[in-house]
Amino acid sequence: MADPLLAPANKTPLLALRDVTLAFGPKIIQRDLSLDVRRGSIFAVMGGSGCGKSTVLKSMIGLLRPREGQFLIEGEDYWGGSEQRRTEIGRSRFGVLFQNAALWSAMTVGMNVALPMQMFTKLDDTTIRRLVMLKLGLVGMEHAVDLLPSELSGGMRKRAGLARALSLDPDILFFDEPSAGLDPITSSRLDDLILNLRDSLDATVVIVSHELPSLFAIADDGVFLDAQTKTAIAHGSPSALRDNCTDPQVRAFMQREHTSDSAAGKG
Amino acid sequence: MTSTVPDTTSPAWRLRLTNGRNVLALGGDWIAQSGHIPEFPDKGLLDNKQEGALAFDTGDLGRWDSGLIAFLWDVKRAAAVAGLPLDGSTLPESARKLLGLLPAEIGEPGLSRSRGFRPFNWLGGKTLGMFAEIGVVSELLATTVNGGLRAVVAKAMIRGVDLFDNVRAAGPSALIIVSVVNFLIGAILAFVGAVQLRRFAADIFVANLVGLALVREMAAVMTAIVMAGRTGGAYAARIATMRGNEEIDALEVVGIPISDYLILPSVLALVFTMPLLYLYGCLVGMLGGFVVSISMLNITSLGFLHQTLDAIPFDQFVFGFTKTIAFAIMIGLTSCRIGLQAGRSAADVGTAATRAVVIGIVGVIAMDAVFAVLADVVGI
Ligand SMILES: Nc1ncnc2c1ncn2[C@@H]1O[C@H](COP(=O)(O)OP(=O)(O)OP(=O)(O)O)[C@@H](O)[C@H]1O
Numbered sequence: 063m064a065d066p067l068l069a070p071a072n073k074t075p076l077l078a079l080r081d082v083t084l085a086f087g088p089k090i091i092q093r094d095l096s097l098d099v100r101r102g103s104i105f106a107v108m109g110g111s112g113c114g115k116s117t118v119l120k121s122m123i124g125l126l127r128p129r130e131g132q133f134l135i136e137g138e139d140y141w142g143g144s145e146q147r148r149t150e151i152g153r154s155r156f157g158v159l160f161q162n163a164a165l166w167s168a169m170t171v172g173m174n175v176a177l178p179m180q181m182f183t184k185l186d187d188t189t190i191r192r193l194v195m196l197k198l199g200l201v202g203m204e205h206a207v208d209l210l211p212s213e214l215s216g217g218m219r220k221r222a223g224l225a226r227a228l229s230l231d232p233d234i235l236f237f238d239e240p241s242a243g244l245d246p247i248t249s250s251r252l253d254d255l256i257l258n259l260r261d262s263l264d265a266t267v268v269i270v271s272h273e274l275p276s277l278f279a280i281a282d283d284g285v286f287l288d289a290q291t292k293t294a295i296a297h298g299s300p301s302a303l304r305d306n307c308t309d310p311q312v313r314a315f316m317q318r319e320h321t322s323d324s325a326a327g328k329g
Numbered sequence: 330m331t332s333t334v335p336d337t338t339s340p341a342w343r344l345r346l347t348n349g350r351n352v353l354a355l356g357g358d359w360i361a362q363s364g365h366i367p368e369f370p371d372k373g374l375l376d377n378k379q380e381g382a383l384a385f386d387t388g389d390l391g392r393w394d395s396g397l398i399a400f401l402w403d404v405k406r407a408a409a410v411a412g413l414p415l416d417g418s419t420l421p422e423s424a425r426k427l428l429g430l431l432p433a434e435i436g437e438p439g440l441s442r443s444r445g446f447r448p449f450n451w452l453g454g455k456t457l458g459m460f461a462e463i464g465v466v467s468e469l470l471a472t473t474v475n476g477g478l479r480a481v482v483a484k485a486m487i488r489g490v491d492l493f494d495n496v497r498a499a500g501p502s503a504l505i506i507v508s509v510v511n512f513l514i515g516a517i518l519a520f521v522g523a524v525q526l527r528r529f530a531a532d533i534f535v536a537n538l539v540g541l542a543l544v545r546e547m548a549a550v551m552t553a554i555v556m557a558g559r560t561g562g563a564y565a566a567r568i569a570t571m572r573g574n575e576e577i578d579a580l581e582v583v584g585i586p587i588s589d590y591l592i593l594p595s596v597l598a599l600v601f602t603m604p605l606l607y608l609y610g611c612l613v614g615m616l617g618g619f620v621v622s623i624s625m626l627n628i629t630s631l632g633f634l635h636q637t638l639d640a641i642p643f644d645q646f647v648f649g650f651t652k653t654i655a656f657a658i659m660i661g662l663t664s665c666r667i668g669l670q671a672g673r674s675a676a677d678v679g680t681a682a683t684r685a686v687v688i689g690i691v692g693v694i695a696m697d698a699v700f701a702v703l704a705d706v707v708g709i
């Protein structure tokens with residue numbers, strides 16, 4: 063049933079940014095940014111630290127209104143709609159993992175995952191408990207269900223945050239550096255999880271990540287942002303960018319070299 | 330999801346034997362949000378001693394989401410209990426993979442500390458905690474005084490900017506609330522005095538009452554209470570938040586002493602500003618008393634001024650001034666201490682702020698009582 067071949071061919075991208083300019087006050091972070099996220103793809107947002115990846119994510123999950131341009135969800139202008147409509151979309155479709163996990167510190171891990179279900183579904187407590195255990199089990203955290211966030215390690219917090227993002231079975235997932243702070247085994251398990259979630263939930267994933275192995279393994283499309291020119295300098299899947307991109311900066315990033323080295327090598 | 334059938338049929342499962350193998354037949358729609366996901370009994374496979382793996386028949390399986398996975402996980406655990414291998418080859422591929430990520434048994438859940446209520450533990454802990462607390466606050470006082478002395482000889486790691494920021498946040502921005510409170514207190518004292526003293530035709534002594542009460546007690550106590558609520562609470566919340574964000578840990582690792590960097594500027598800021606606010610409070614309070622007296626009683630403004638100046642000996646000011654400094658140190662130290670020992674959650678920050686305000690206010694009044702007794706002994 064989750065077979066992508068059976069899904070109706072759909073020409074409008076699920077998510078699209080059109081000439082978006084993002085800024086904090088007078089400070090412009092990205093300008094004239096356009097990108098398409100196809101339904102069912104795993105879309106990587108790449109770029110050096112501080113280039114605005116988290117900021118782009120913020121504008122897609124409703125936390126930062128773009129100064130200019132549009133963000134379209136299935137052709138619908140997200141920021142043009144009412145606040146109520148945005149909340150509605152966010153609740154029913156978005157699952158977000160924040161860069162610092164952002165667990166609610168006063169609640170146990172289990173309650174963190176359960177809260178969205180308690181607020182927005184009519185499920186009874188036993189079912190909720192089962193689903194909470196399931197989500198935590200998927201990220202290997204079922205043993206930590208009754209711990210407080212302050213009692214977790216950094217990587218455990220990340221995984222708990224991921225479980226919370228999955229709480230309402232969203233179909234659009236936003237992950238800000240999900241594998242930062244995880245060991246290689248857990249990190250590759252997470253890659254599997256993301257791939258399988260995409261298939262079983264028919265989900266689309268927008269992922270910010272620096273982990274090249276994981277990007278090559280899972281992402282099938284992406285964009286490369288640049289802090290200097292403040293816009294996208296390359297589009298395409300991470301492996302395509304690594305192999306074919308002519309931009310020295312992108313190649314250096316994808317091949318893990320210092321820019322100075324590669325510049326010297328080219329010069 | 331991609332199914333065209335809009336309404337759901339309820340999920341069903343049946344364990345049957347086909348060619349000597351266990352086969353679990355799944356049918357219907359397994360949608361978590363429907364709330365009707367059956368549970369597979371823990372020991373449901375124990376009495377099924379058939380050879381070979383448990384297979385699945387998904388011929389009638391309709392739509393599914395995490396509800397199906399939840400059920401399959403039950404099956405996986407039950408199979409593990411019965412020592413039966415699973416053959417998931419007929420399951421939808423992504424379901425099989427998700428199932429593969431789930432553990433075959435749920436580990437012992439780690440229990441969070443500090444759960445449940447045990448009265449004796451609680452009482453004992455509180456009592457011990459109180460003594461420990463007195464020790465810690467004294468130590469904090471010692472390090473702060475030490476830091477203060479070193480600051481005088483310019484050896485402490487206190488930065489002028491921090492001190493300046495703290496002083497600005499504590500002092501000038503508190504002027505309005507200190508004015509309002511003290512003006513009203515002065516006015517209220519004058520009202521009370523006026524009603525009583527008019528009966529004895531001793532109108533002019535309202536000035537004595539207002540002046541003495543303000544300088545000796547009210548201006549000092551009211552200013553301290555305002556500052557405990559305003560600045561003490563803010564200190565506790567700020568330090569508790571820093572602890573939650575591991576900022577305090579970072580300071581410790583870098584080797585910046587918390588006492589110099591955080592506590593000293595906070596306490597000093599209060600020590601600098603509160604006595605000034607006290608003097609200012611006395612003035613504003615007298616103004617309040619003056620306004621009421623002039624409008625209610627048969628007194629000239631010059632007479633009121635004279636009487637006030639006569640009524641308050643200088644040592645009363647010294648007394649109030651000293652008290653205020655003591656209040657400042659107490660508020661600064663306790664609120665920083667409460668912030669430092671707060672937990673790491675957002676709720677803990679709120680609790681810390683509340684505790685700092687409550688302890689600050691109670692502490693001010695308790696210390697004031699001690700001062701009153703002392704003053705009586707010394708004879709001020
Ligand atoms: N709330 C804010 N107010 C002002 N500027 C901000 C704010 N948040 C981020 N910035 C600035 O925006 C820029 C991009 O920040 P962003 O967090 O999007 O970077 P990033 O690409 O996610 O980096 P990293 O990989 O390190 O997480 C940075 O220069 C940062 O200083």
Ligand SMILES: [Mg+2]
Pocket residue numbers: 115116117161238
């Ligand atoms: Mg970021």
